[in-house]
Amino acid sequence: xxxxxxxxxxxxxxxxxxxxxxxxxxxxxxxxxxxxxxxxxxxxxxxxxxxxxxxxxxxxxxxxxxxxxxxxxxxxxxxxxxxxxxxxxxxxxxxxxxxxxxxxxxxxxxxxxxxxxxxxxxxxxxxxxxxxxxxxxxxxxxxxxxxxxxxxxxxxxxxxxxxxxxxxxxxxxxxxxxxxxxxxxxxxxxxxxxxxxxxxxxxxxxxxxxxxxxxxxxx
Numbered sequence: 001x002x003x004x005x006x007x008x009x010x011x012x013x014x015x016x017x018x019x020x021x022x023x024x025x026x027x028x029x030x031x032x033x034x035x036x037x038x039x040x041x042x043x044x045x046x047x048x049x050x051x052x053x054x055x056x057x058x059x060x061x062x063x064x065x066x067x068x069x070x071x072x073x074x075x076x077x078x079x080x081x082x083x084x085x086x087x088x089x090x091x092x093x094x095x096x097x098x099x100x101x102x103x104x105x106x107x108x109x110x111x112x113x114x115x116x117x118x119x120x121x122x123x124x125x126x127x128x129x130x131x132x133x134x135x136x137x138x139x140x141x142x143x144x145x146x147x148x149x150x151x152x153x154x155x156x157x158x159x160x161x162x163x164x165x166x167x168x169x170x171x172x173x174x175x176x177x178x179x180x181x182x183x184x185x186x187x188x189x190x191x192x193x194x195x196x197x198x199x200x201x202x203x204x205x206x207x208x209x210x211x212x213x214x215x216x217x218x219x
Contacts (some may be wrong), residue, residue, distance in 0.1 A: 024112065024113070024144065024157075025110045025111065025112045026109060026110060026111040026112070026157065026184070026186050027109065027110045028085075028109050028110070029084075029085065029086040029107070029109065029189055029190075030186075030189055031057055031060045031065050031086060031189055032057065032060060032189075032217065032218035032219060033057050033058065033059060033060055033218050033219060034056070034057060034216075034217070034218025034219050035056070035057040035189060035190075035215075035216070035217060035218040036054065036055065036056045036057070036215070036216040036218070037054075037055045037188070037190055037212060037214075037215050037216075038052065038053070038054050038055075038072075038212070038213040038214045038215075039052070039053050039055070039210045039211065039212055039213060040052055040150060040210065040211045040213055041053060041208065041209075041210055042208070042209040042210070042211065043207075043208070044195070044197070044207030044208055044209050045207050050208075051071065052071065052072040052213070053069050053070065053071060053072070054069070054070050054071075054072065055067050055068070055069045055080070056068050056069075057218055060084075062084065064081055064082060064083055064084055064089070065081070065082040065083070065084065065086065066079065066080070066081055066082075067079070067080040067081075067082065068080070069091075076093075076094070077094070078091055078092060078093040078094075079091070079092040080092075082103075083103050085107050085108070085109050086106075086107050086190075087100075087103040087104055087105055087106055087107055088100050088103060088104040088106070089102075089103045089104075095127065096125055096126050096127035097125070097126045098123070098124070098125045098126075098127075099123070099124050099125075100121050100122070100123055101121065101122045101123075101124075102121070103119075103121065104121050104123075105117065105118070105119030105121060105137055105139060105161070106139070106159065106161060106180060106182060107159070107184075108139065111141050111157055111159070111184065112141060112157075113141050113142070113143045113144060113157065114140075114141060114143075115140070115141045116138065116139065116140045116141075117138075117139045117140075118136070118137060118138040118139065118163075119136075119137055119139075120134070120135070120136050120137075121134075121135050121137065122134050122135075123135065128169070130169055130170045131167065131168070131169040132167070132168055132169075133165050133166070133167045134165060134166050134167075135163055135164070135165035135166075135178055136163050136164060136165070137161050137162065137163035137178065137180075138161065138162060138163055139159060139160065139161040140159070140160050140161075141157055141158070141159050142158040142159070142160055143157070143158060144156070144157055144158070145157075145158050145183065147183045147185075147192060147193055149192050149193050149211040149212045149213075150211055150212065150213045150214075151188075151192065151211075151212040151213055151214050151215060154183070154185035154187055154188070154192050155185065155187075156183035156184055156185040156191075156192055156193075157183070157184045157185075157186075158181065158182070158183050159180075159181070159182045159183075159184055159191075160179075160180070160181050161178070161179070161180040161181075161182075162177065162178065162179045162180070163177070163178055164176070164177050164178075165177070165178055165198075174200060174201075175200075176198055176199055176200040176201075176205065177198065177199045178196075178197070178198045179196075179197045179198070179199075180194070180195070180196050180197075181194070181195045182194045182195075188212065188215040189217075190212070190215070191210075191212075192211070192212040193209070193210070193211050193212070194209070194210040194211075195207075195208070195209050195210075196208045196209075
């Protein structure tokens with residue numbers, strides 16, 4: 001009898017926690033100057049480490065968020081511009097500039113389990129002059145999960161985005177699909193894990209995974 005009561009108590013506690021997670025909201029990213037994240041970039045094909053980046057917030061105000069991203073040795077530095085909602089607008093690197101117009105819609109705050117959103121984005125990169133990608137994307141917050149990355153284990157809201165794109169270049173055009181999955185942890189004001197896949201003709205073309213190694217909060 002005592003065993004049955006204990007089991008029921010555990011089930012009720014789990015149901016209560018699940019209900020609390022479903023109702024939990026993330027009102028804003030709350031990005032601060034000095035927030036710093038170190039990420040491992042992993043080749044999704046080979047499951048091997050490709051790069052390590054350090055990303056530092058230099059400015060965060062009503063006009064947007066400016067970040068500096070560098071390789072671990074500090075030799076390769078890029079400037080990153082995001083909206084106040086942490087959506088990517090532009091990457092300015094020594095060898096190229098990548099632009100998302102108006103922005104890449106990974107986030108739509110406030111976030112909560114079950115929320116849906118969408119957006120159209122046009123992507124261009126000076127490294128591939130004359131090439132333009134127009135994507136129509138739909139996002140959904142799937143629910144709260146525990147996710148383990150090199151930085152530790154976090155309770156994160158799993159966000160999934162997918163859609164189609166049309167790419168054109170001077171030689172013609174082609175169609176493809178995009179799939180993004182992020183695990184956003186309010187504790188670190190960022191995704192602790194990010195997986196990106198795009199496909200052409202049903203075959204995977206790019207597959208990248210990023211995992212948080214360490215977070216240093218700003219002021």
